[in-house]
Amino acid sequence: MRNTAEENRRSWRFPTVMKGFYFIEEKKGEGKECTIISISSNGAGLKFYTLETISVKTKLFLEIFPSDGEEPVSVEGKIIWVKQGRKDCVCGIKLTEELSKDEMEILKL
Secondary structure (H helix, E strand, O other): OOOOHHHHOOOOEEEEEEEEEEEEOOOOOOOEEEEEEEEEOOOOOEEEEEOOOOOOOOEEEEEEEOOOOOOOEEEEEEEEEEEEOOOOEEEEEEEOOOOOHHHHHHOOO
16 A cells, blocks of 8 residues: 555645745745745645755745735744755645644635
């Protein structure tokens, strides 16, 4: 029997297009821009496009900017998978803590 990330996922991921900034290992200095392309309702993970190569198990801090101009939501997690392309890198992130109800509301989940 084959287990995949899709089969093991506990919550539904919502497609989105939100601007974000990420910080690797520590939230210091200016973050690097990325686009969040999906997010899970219980905070189990995010995935995003970036031009930088990122490794599995890397600690990541992410600021997500809702499209309506609300304050950004800050999350922390670890990279759990990476698909490196020629022009982009798509990564899955497992969050350290679940998103709160307020954070989910800000992100319109």
